[in-house]
Amino acid sequence: MKLKTPAFKEQFTESEVLALEKEFISTYSQNNSKPLRTLIRLYKRYWKELLISIIFFVIKTSPVWLIPIVTANIINAVVYPTDNLLQTVIINVAVLASLILLNIPTHMIHTRYYSIVVRRVEAGLRGAMVRKLQHLSISFHHEMQSGRIQSKLIRDVEAVSGLSVELFTSIPGAIISMLVYLIVVGFTNTIVFAFFILCIPCSVTLVRIFRRRLRRTNSEYRVNMENTSASLTEMEEMIEINRAHALENKEIRKETRTLNYMANTGFRLDMTNALFGASNWVTIQLFQLLCLCFTAYLAYQGIIRVGDISLYQSYFASLTAQVSALIMLMPAIAKGLESVSSIGEILTSTDIEDNEGKLALQEVHGHFQFENVSFHYVEDQPLLQGLDLDITPGETLAIVGESGSGKTTMLNLIIGFNHPTAGRVLLDGHDIRELDLHAYRKNIAIVPQNSVLFSGTIRENITYGLSDVSEETIQSAVDAAQLHDFIHSLPLGIDTPLTEHGSNLSGGQRQRISIARAIIRNPKVIILDEATSALDSVSEKLIQNAIRNLTKDRTTFIVAHRLSTIRDADRIAVIKQGRCVELGNYDELMEKHGVFYQMQTVR
Numbered sequence: 001m002k003l004k005t006p007a008f009k010e011q012f013t014e015s016e017v018l019a020l021e022k023e024f025i026s027t028y029s030q031n032n033s034k035p036l037r038t039l040i041r042l043y044k045r046y047w048k049e050l051l052i053s054i055i056f057f058v059i060k061t062s063p064v065w066l067i068p069i070v071t072a073n074i075i076n077a078v079v080y081p082t083d084n085l086l087q088t089v090i091i092n093v094a095v096l097a098s099l100i101l102l103n104i105p106t107h108m109i110h111t112r113y114y115s116i117v118v119r120r121v122e123a124g125l126r127g128a129m130v131r132k133l134q135h136l137s138i139s140f141h142h143e144m145q146s147g148r149i150q151s152k153l154i155r156d157v158e159a160v161s162g163l164s165v166e167l168f169t170s171i172p173g174a175i176i177s178m179l180v181y182l183i184v185v186g187f188t189n190t191i192v193f194a195f196f197i198l199c200i201p202c203s204v205t206l207v208r209i210f211r212r213r214l215r216r217t218n219s220e221y222r223v224n225m226e227n228t229s230a231s232l233t234e235m236e237e238m239i240e241i242n243r244a245h246a247l248e249n250k251e252i253r254k255e256t257r258t259l260n261y262m263a264n265t266g267f268r269l270d271m272t273n274a275l276f277g278a279s280n281w282v283t284i285q286l287f288q289l290l291c292l293c294f295t296a297y298l299a300y301q302g303i304i305r306v307g308d309i310s311l312y313q314s315y316f317a318s319l320t321a322q323v324s325a326l327i328m329l330m331p332a333i334a335k336g337l338e339s340v341s342s343i344g345e346i347l348t349s350t351d352i353e354d355n356e357g358k359l360a361l362q363e364v365h366g367h368f369q370f371e372n373v374s375f376h377y378v379e380d381q382p383l384l385q386g387l388d389l390d391i392t393p394g395e396t397l398a399i400v401g402e403s404g405s406g407k408t409t410m411l412n413l414i415i416g417f418n419h420p421t422a423g424r425v426l427l428d429g430h431d432i433r434e435l436d437l438h439a440y441r442k443n444i445a446i447v448p449q450n451s452v453l454f455s456g457t458i459r460e461n462i463t464y465g466l467s468d469v470s471e472e473t474i475q476s477a478v479d480a481a482q483l484h485d486f487i488h489s490l491p492l493g494i495d496t497p498l499t500e501h502g503s504n505l506s507g508g509q510r511q512r513i514s515i516a517r518a519i520i521r522n523p524k525v526i527i528l529d530e531a532t533s534a535l536d537s538v539s540e541k542l543i544q545n546a547i548r549n550l551t552k553d554r555t556t557f558i559v560a561h562r563l564s565t566i567r568d569a570d571r572i573a574v575i576k577q578g579r580c581v582e583l584g585n586y587d588e589l590m591e592k593h594g595v596f597y598q599m600q601t602v603r
Contacts, residue, residue, distance in 0.1 A: 035340035039160065043168065046117040053113035054172050060106035061173060063099045064318065065180050070096050071314065076305050114169050122161045129153055129346050138417040140351045147230030152346060155225065156339035163336025166329050174322040181315045181322075189304060192312050195294055198287075214276065214334040217269045222338050224265045231258050273331045291316040353416075353437060360439035364524040365428050366393040366555030368414065373423035374578075375409055383409040385578040387423070396556040398566035400599065401575035407559045410575070411527055414557060415444065445518030445550075449530035451510035458487065459494045462516045473520060480549035481516035483509075515546045526556040528565075572596065 043050065070092040077088045133141075133149065186193040235255055295312045298304045304312070370389040376382040384406045391397050399407045412418045413425050416437040425432045427440065453461050462477060463469045478484055478494070486509060490496045498504060505513075518526065528547065544565070550556075560566050567586050574582035574589070574596045582589055582596050589596040 035337040035344070038344070039163065039167070039337075039340050042121060043117065043164070046120075049113045049117050050168050053110050053117075053169065054176075056106045056110035056113070057169060057173050058176055060103050060110055061177060063096060063103065065177065065184075066096055066099060067314070069184070071310050075310055110169075114165065117168070118161055118164045121164065122157055125157050125160065125343060126153060129157075129343065132347055132349070132352075135352045136346075136349060137351045137353055138412070140349060144346075147228075147233035148226040149346070150233065151226045151229040152342055155229075156222075156342045159336050159339035160343065163333060163339070166332055166336070170329065171326065174326050178319055178322050181319045185312065185315055189298075189312075191298065191303070192295065195291065213272055214331055215338070217265075217272045218331070218334040218338045221262075221265050221269045222335075222342060224262045226342075228258055228262045231255065269331075276330065288313075288317055355436040355438050358436040359430060359434055360436040361428065361430070361443075364440065364443040366524045367391070367426075367428050368555065369424075369426040369429075370410075370413075371424045371426065373413065373420045373425060375406075375413065375418065375421050382578055384413075384420075387578065387580055389573060389580060389583070391555060391557075393555055394553050395571065396551055396558065396569045398558045398560060398569035398572045399575060400560070400566060400572060400596065405575045406578040407575055408529070409578075411529060411557060411559060414525075414527065415446070416440065443524040444527065445521050445523035445525070446527045446529070447511070447514045447518055447550075451507075451514040453498055453505075453510055453513060455498060457492075457495045457497050458490075458513060461498065461513055462494075462520060464517060466520065469520065477516045477520035480519050481512045481546045483512050483516055486512075512546055515550055519546075519550050524554060526551050526554050528556065528558045528560070530559055574599075 074089055074092060129152065182193065182197075232255065235251060292313055295304065368389070368391040370387045373384055373387040374382055375384040387406075387410070389397075399410060401407050409418070413420060413432075416432055416435075419425075419433050427435065432440075454464075459474065462474065474494070478487060487494050487496075528551075547565075548568070558565060558569060566572055569586070571583060571585055572589055573580050574594075576595060582592065582594050584592075590600065
């Protein structure tokens with residue numbers, strides 16, 4: 001039997017993602033400690049699909065409700081025979097068989113509707129998180145470890161999807177089944193109905209006893225899972241360093257402790273779930289045994305017929321099974337609700353870069369002014385103090401200084417990753433805090449110390465983020481970055497695929513690809529952050545030629561230590577303890593015999 005795959009709109013549009021993100025933030029802010037209400041509100045737009053799914057769930061489940069009735073009817077027809085025995089049996093069997101055969105199409109329709117809803121919300125949540133992560137401040141990303149973010153994107157959204165399936169299929173199905181059992185029993189025998197009702201308070205009491213403990217252990221396990229994920233991600237990034245310094249055993253011991261701690265947390269969660277499950281099972285089984293004795297006594301007294309023992313026993317078993325299923329969902333619900341809260345840590349964060357309504361410069365000339373700029377993360381530990389600088393359009397400024405002097409902080413202020421805690425940074429006469437930074441950064445190119453390459457071809461890495469780039473433009477960037485000979489030596493040329501982080505290239509080759517990526521954007525502002533610090537002399541010469549091509553007629557900031565990198569700069573700013581203590585070209589600073597002179601002669 002070939003089943004046609006139901007239509008599914010795979011692409012979640014940007015407007016839908018934005019709407020879902022806003023709804024999540026709005027809902028969460030109103031129900032800060034009520035993740036269940038948050039989740040239900042996320043699904044409210046899909047109530048029609050969920051209702052259709054539940055209706056077909058009822059139809060597909062109906063044979064389960066009718067089997068005990070049919071069984072009791074046939075038993076009673078045999079024990080208390082009449083002239084219509086054969087007809088009674090045939091009718092009961094035919095009705096049940098028809099409903100059983102309907103299970104396949106009704107089950108597929110039920111699954112189609114709830115799956116589309118759950119998968120769309122799952123895609124929407126991840127899309128909203130990705131969108132929010134792109135707008136959150138750089139300081140947020142520095143504080144939130146990448147491993148924790150990955151855990152939220154993958155594990156927590158998956159847990160929310162699992163919870164959604166339970167909330168909108170399993171739980172409604174169980175409740176409907178329980179109502180059917182109670183209604184049928186209530187219409188047939190009020191004494192047995194009263195007995196059925198007695199098991200519900202006991203189950204509710206059991207849930208109340210374990211609820212807080214389940215929530216606490218799930219929260220503890222989720223936090224430890226995120227920390228472990230972050231630690232393992234960091235370990236993977238440090239493998240080369242650990243291997244180079246023979247620190248493998250130390251790292252193994254460290255990660256083993258982390259993993260063992262998470263395993264112990266998981267063990268406590270498992271034992272809590274086990275105690276909860278066992279207590280629930282024992283309670284249900286005792287009630288079921290009691291029901292058998294009770295209905296047998298009623299049949300013996302002639303209050304009910306013999307076949308009704310089978311009906312009531314089956315219904316009670318099914319009722320208690322549904323109650324048990326609902327109770328056993330508590331751990332999964334606790335885990336899912338904890339994940340809803342975890343996702344909220346990203347989607348409700350207010351630490352975002354807001355460019356709405358700000359000035360979008362039509363043209364950037366590259367005139368930067370630092371006016372009495374100070375910056376600090378911690379109040380009594382300033383990174384910059386009263387910095388004054390004026391960089392004219394097209395000028396190349398080299399920034400030198402000891403580690404921790406404030407060089408990287410200056411670059412972050414220029415890019416707009418951070419803003420001064422005092423003073424102003426002006427771009428073409430405008431305070432950078434008043435600018436649309438998204439529009440401004442389209443005019444910036446950054447070449448970092450460690451080239452950032454992804455798994456793709458050399459062409460894709462050079463043209464990253466651009467579309468419809470002509471071959472002539474690409475070739476011009478390749479030539480300017482001194483990549484021509486290298487690319488032509490490769491069998492696939494510019495379409496040669498790179499491994500992760502470009503590990504199949506040398507440091508100089510990776511750096512020249514980064515420079516080509518910068519050149520092809522034709523930026524107005526260039527930032528070179530230790531772009532040649534880790535290169536050999538041959539690679540450095542090629543890089544220097546590429547840098548000259550890159551910085552021509554562009555405002556350029558160079559953070560470097562190597563003399564060859566900074567000697568040709570128009571001016572050199574010497575930064576010490578967050579202040580500019582010397583400023584001038586190379587020859588002027590050397591003639592002063594000051595801080596810069598000492599830095600160069602010590603080397």
